[in-house]
Amino acid sequence: MANLDNGPALRLEPPPTTRSRPPTRAAILAVLGGILLAILWSFELVDSVIGDTMANAALGHDAKATPITGTAAGLLFAFVSGLAGTFTACNIAMLASVGPLSEASTGRAGIARYTLAALWRPVAWMTLGMVTVSAAYGVIGVLLGDRLPQLSTDTVGGMPVRLIQSSVVFGLIGLALVYLGLAALGMVRDVFAGRPVARVVTIGALIGGFLVGRPYPLFNKLFHWAVDTGNPLNGALAFVLQSLGNILIVTLLFLVVVLVTRGGFLRWAADPSRSAVVTGALLLMLGVFTVVYWDLRVPALFGVGWFPMMPYN
Numbered sequence: 001m002a003n004l005d006n007g008p009a010l011r012l013e014p015p016p017t018t019r020s021r022p023p024t025r026a027a028i029l030a031v032l033g034g035i036l037l038a039i040l041w042s043f044e045l046v047d048s049v050i051g052d053t054m055a056n057a058a059l060g061h062d063a064k065a066t067p068i069t070g071t072a073a074g075l076l077f078a079f080v081s082g083l084a085g086t087f088t089a090c091n092i093a094m095l096a097s098v099g100p101l102s103e104a105s106t107g108r109a110g111i112a113r114y115t116l117a118a119l120w121r122p123v124a125w126m127t128l129g130m131v132t133v134s135a136a137y138g139v140i141g142v143l144l145g146d147r148l149p150q151l152s153t154d155t156v157g158g159m160p161v162r163l164i165q166s167s168v169v170f171g172l173i174g175l176a177l178v179y180l181g182l183a184a185l186g187m188v189r190d191v192f193a194g195r196p197v198a199r200v201v202t203i204g205a206l207i208g209g210f211l212v213g214r215p216y217p218l219f220n221k222l223f224h225w226a227v228d229t230g231n232p233l234n235g236a237l238a239f240v241l242q243s244l245g246n247i248l249i250v251t252l253l254f255l256v257v258v259l260v261t262r263g264g265f266l267r268w269a270a271d272p273s274r275s276a277v278v279t280g281a282l283l284l285m286l287g288v289f290t291v292v293y294w295d296l297r298v299p300a301l302f303g304v305g306w307f308p309m310m311p312y313n
Contacts, residue, residue, distance in 0.1 A: 034288025082245020129204025
């Protein structure tokens with residue numbers, strides 16, 4: 001494994017200077033894929049069957065029913081519930097980070113850097129953006145407490161206030177992902193052109209922002225515990241651990257794929273045109289899914305508008 005730490009960078013041939021037309025077909029397929037995913041998505045499967053099962057197994061007891069006793073138990077619950085919520089509808093969009101992580105691991109002039117430092121660096125930048133937002137919201141959440149709509153049990157027009165906050169927050173995050181996807185595809189101006197680190201930090205901040213709208217029952221329980229302690233530091237630590245749990249599986253997946261392919265994945269992703277299509281399509285699809293799911297499907301569950309529902313939902 002020594003070559004991982006000290007191995008030379010693998011220089012690839014620079015791509016042609018001609019710029020192809022924006023991949024319209026990829027964009028259309030990504031939009032349709034996002035809509036289809038929103039229709040087919042089963043929150044019961046990912047929230048209860050997968051999420052609750054993982055949390056119960058990791059904690060050794062019923063995660064929802066057992067009270068959180070003590071700071072250590074609360075922080076452990078924060079990380080475990082974050083891990084259990086990896087594939088919930090309020091977190092699945094983080095899969096779009098894989099493309100930008102690969103881009104940030106690639107240097108200028110098409111150099112695929114197959115070293116441990118190069119692999120961890122983009123992960124660290126993404127984590128910085130995420131932790132900054134999640135820690136800040138943890139402090140704010142404890143200070144405001146029940147004044148936040150996210151912790152309210154009230155309803156407006158038959159729809160829970162906490163889900164109204166979810167719809168607003170995830171709608172904005174989804175639109176941000178849609179923009180990033182269109183920018184990567186060359187269909188709108190890319191403010192992060194030539195700045196892959198800034199793109200990764202921004203995506204990390206968006207992932208941290210998932211907590212601002214998350215209605216996931218285990219997170220709601222964690223949020224109430226943090227507020228009940230009255231300690232903003234507990235809120236910051238708990239929310240950071242929640243976010244770290246959210247990204248653990250995707251981060252490990254990225255690292256494992258790179259290591260197993262012995263840098264082949266990075267070399268494949270170093271092609272600018274290929275990277276743009278894959279990254280852009282993934283960001284666009286998950287952005288569309290986030291907007292459609294939270295701003296159309298969820299309100300429709302409470303009689304606000306209409307959305308096609310599958311029999312299992």
